[in-house]
Amino acid sequence: MPSENIDTDQLIPARFMNRTRSSGYGGYLFYDLRYDAHGAQIPEFELNKTSGSEVILVGGQNFGCGSSREAAVYALLDYGFRAIVAPSFGDIFRNNASKNGLLTVPLKDQDHTEFVEQLSQSGSTNVKIDLAMQTLGFTSGANFSFEIDPAIKRKMLQGIDDLAETLQYKAMIENFETKYLQSKPWLFPK
Amino acid sequence: MISSQTLVEKIWNNHRILNNEGMDLLFIDRHFVHEGSHHAFHKISASGREVRHPRLTFGVADHYAPTGVGKPDEAMSVMISRLRENTAQHRIDSFDLSDARHGIVHVTMPEQGLSLPGTTIVCGDSHTATHGAFGAFAFGIGASEVAHVLATQTLWQKPVEPMRITINGRLPFGTSAKDLALYVIAQIGTGGAAGYSVEYAGDTVARLSIEGRMTLCNMTIEMGARSGIIPPDDITFTWLKGRALAPVGADWDTAVAQWRDLKSDRNATFKKDLTIEASNVVPMVTWGTAPDQVAAVTACVPFDGADDAALRYMGLTAGQAITAMPIDQAFIGSCTNGRYSDLLEASRVLLDNQVKVPLLISPGSAEVARQAEANGLVDIFIQSGATWARSGCSLCVGMNGDRVKPGQRCASTSNRNFKGRQGKGSRTHLMSPAMVAAAAVAGCIVDVRQHAGYRRSGSVPS
Numbered sequence: 057m058p059s060e061n062i063d064t065d066q067l068i069p070a071r072f073m074n075r076t077r078s079s080g081y082g083g084y085l086f087y088d089l090r091y092d093a094h095g096a097q098i099p100e101f102e103l104n105k106t107s108g109s110e111v112i113l114v115g116g117q118n119f120g121c122g123s124s125r126e127a128a129v130y131a132l133l134d135y136g137f138r139a140i141v142a143p144s145f146g147d148i149f150r151n152n153a154s155k156n157g158l159l160t161v162p163l164k165d166q167d168h169t170e171f172v173e174q175l176s177q178s179g180s181t182n183v184k185i186d187l188a189m190q191t192l193g194f195t196s197g198a199n200f201s202f203e204i205d206p207a208i209k210r211k212m213l214q215g216i217d218d219l220a221e222t223l224q225y226k227a228m229i230e231n232f233e234t235k236y237l238q239s240k241p242w243l244f245p246k
Numbered sequence: 247m248i249s250s251q252t253l254v255e256k257i258w259n260n261h262r263i264l265n266n267e268g269m270d271l272l273f274i275d276r277h278f279v280h281e282g283s284h285h286a287f288h289k290i291s292a293s294g295r296e297v298r299h300p301r302l303t304f305g306v307a308d309h310y311a312p313t314g315v316g317k318p319d320e321a322m323s324v325m326i327s328r329l330r331e332n333t334a335q336h337r338i339d340s341f342d343l344s345d346a347r348h349g350i351v352h353v354t355m356p357e358q359g360l361s362l363p364g365t366t367i368v369c370g371d372s373h374t375a376t377h378g379a380f381g382a383f384a385f386g387i388g389a390s391e392v393a394h395v396l397a398t399q400t401l402w403q404k405p406v407e408p409m410r411i412t413i414n415g416r417l418p419f420g421t422s423a424k425d426l427a428l429y430v431i432a433q434i435g436t437g438g439a440a441g442y443s444v445e446y447a448g449d450t451v452a453r454l455s456i457e458g459r460m461t462l463c464n465m466t467i468e469m470g471a472r473s474g475i476i477p478p479d480d481i482t483f484t485w486l487k488g489r490a491l492a493p494v495g496a497d498w499d500t501a502v503a504q505w506r507d508l509k510s511d512r513n514a515t516f517k518k519d520l521t522i523e524a525s526n527v528v529p530m531v532t533w534g535t536a537p538d539q540v541a542a543v544t545a546c547v548p549f550d551g552a553d554d555a556a557l558r559y560m561g562l563t564a565g566q567a568i569t570a571m572p573i574d575q576a577f578i579g580s581c582t583n584g585r586y587s588d589l590l591e592a593s594r595v596l597l598d599n600q601v602k603v604p605l606l607i608s609p610g611s612a613e614v615a616r617q618a619e620a621n622g623l624v625d626i627f628i629q630s631g632a633t634w635a636r637s638g639c640s641l642c643v644g645m646n647g648d649r650v651k652p653g654q655r656c657a658s659t660s661n662r663n664f665k666g667r668q669g670k671g672s673r674t675h676l677m678s679p680a681m682v683a684a685a686a687v688a689g690c691i692v693d694v695r696q697h698a699g700y701r702r703s704g705s706v707p708s
Contacts (some may be wrong), residue, residue, distance in 0.1 A: 152389070
């Protein structure tokens with residue numbers, strides 16, 4: 057789906073966001089693009105043309121722009137996606153994805169164009185992402201490299217929870233806090 | 247050594263606890279939560295954690311707040327009661343529907359004096375950039391980050407690149423901060439500021455009211471930026487002084503003394519540096535499904551660069567004039583344009599006029615509603631045939647039961663014209679409050695500068 061500006065309102069319409077996570081968000085992914093007013097599938101929409109077992113979604117520029125709703129990431133994950141490939145991502149979406157184990161793969165514009173072209177020629181079943189090597193490519197054929205923040209990469213590879221890691225710095229945080237709050241006596245509303 | 251830091255860099259360094267692998271752990275001064283924070287509260291409860299600083303955390307029910315117009319369902323009121331329970335459990339001051347401080351988070355928190363210069367402000371909402379109007383480094387975060395801030399009052403952040411947008415000149419008659427914001431987005435594009443923190447500078451910005459600055463900073467997220475910021479000045483301090491939760495007495499004096507230093511150094515470098523001439527700004531109207539698909543009201547839907555899918559969705563053709571395009575309904579409100587000054591602008595158009603299409607007006611807060619009632623604006627609205635609703639996010643995001651029906655065209659003061667944003671199949675045209683009011687009166691998109699009553703009112707832009 058290499059169109060530009062696939063925003064988080066398209067990824068999951070706001071009206072579904074009052075569901076609890078345990079009920080599963082996969083069914084709401086691209087809901088208004090997947091289904092018509094009567095709840096029937098729109099056959100032309102890409103997700104309705106596939107088997108539903110895909111794990112990599114290829115998007116366009118500024119994928120995930122707009123609202124900060126983490127539900128957009130939940131919907132993609134619960135549907136079965138593990139990675140999103142796009143030339144650029146919405147800032148908050150990229151952050152949200154990294155906190156939930158959804159890999160965002162930013163490709164250079166030219167690489168992305170080439171990748172999409174090759175995908176249409178050789179089919180989409182033999183694509184491989186190597187996070188450790190930071191490459192995306194075909195099991196036989198071209199490979200493209202991508203950038204990822206080292207901290208995000210490490211946490212993803214090791215499956216580390218952000219919060220647990222931060223709490224290892226508890227003493228440093230408390231030390232900072234004491235000094236900082238003294239320097240800003242006006243910070244707490246009276 | 248001569249310092250050469252930008253304002254955001256100064257705030258950032260002042261809040262940095264530590265650095266690890268290129269990420270900084272920042273202390274967070276203000277955390278605002280709303281109904282959407284339920285995932286985060288669930289997350290910390292599940293791991294048995296407490297809220298680290300309940301007194302630096304404030305809540306308000308806005309996204310699902312019923313305006314009395316649409317049909318809220320059970321699930322929506324559950325969202326509001328869940329916020330009530332979560333904030334009570336963690337001893338967080340939260341503004342419930344019946345609270346005199348109730349409103350949209352980005353309208354009411356500033357009104358209460360909680361958005362302060364030099365602070366770091368986060369909220370699980372992308373339009374948190376709004377609070378940059380006070381010289382705060384403010385940005386939206388997702389649910390996992392909300393949980394992280396609740397539990398630690400800190401956040402990991404990768405440094406952002408600085409961008410400066412300098413705006414000089416007088417905004418012409420009939421234009422506002424909203425038109426300016428849309429004009430800037432048209433130049434930069436929806437992804438043009440991705441990875442950047444934007445600082446606004448120039449004499450236009452220095453003259454803008456706090457309300458106008460909030461509108462401008464609010465829309466900065468629509469260029470993909472992390473945040474927008476305006477250095478605080480006497481306009482900021484005067485606006486904040488005496489607000490319910492703002493610092494008082496000696497604390498106020500200490501604070502202002504610290505705030506006066508909050509500006510970028512003269513030799514600070516910005517990776518991107520743009521200049522905009524405000525006198526070129528005209529009333530702007532979006533025609534597409536992204537905020538940079540925008541044109542002057544006097545223009546046509548462009549041939550060049552028009553996105554076919556967007557045009558199909560919007561039911562438009564390239565080359566079609568923007569004016570005279572019929573609308574089905576109109577909306578004035580949201581964190582972008584739901585403030586008193588916005589309602590005042592709309593009232594200048596609506597005075598002695600009747601709306602031709604349904605116009606929903608939802609004030610940004612209970613305080614805005616009280617002012618509008620006290621000063622006779624509400625009488626003007628009701629006499630014009632508009633619907634005066636309760637405060638909430640309402641038709642900006644369509645989560646509370648207020649919705650635009652499929653295929654219907656809505657002139658809206660909100661911030662996003664995304665597909666389906668105001669309801670499945672809805673067609674949104676973003677514009678200023680005066681432009682929306684004029685469209686509601688005409689039943690189609692018109693140039694507010696031609697509106698007789700508005701001209702007579704002599705509305706002077708900042």
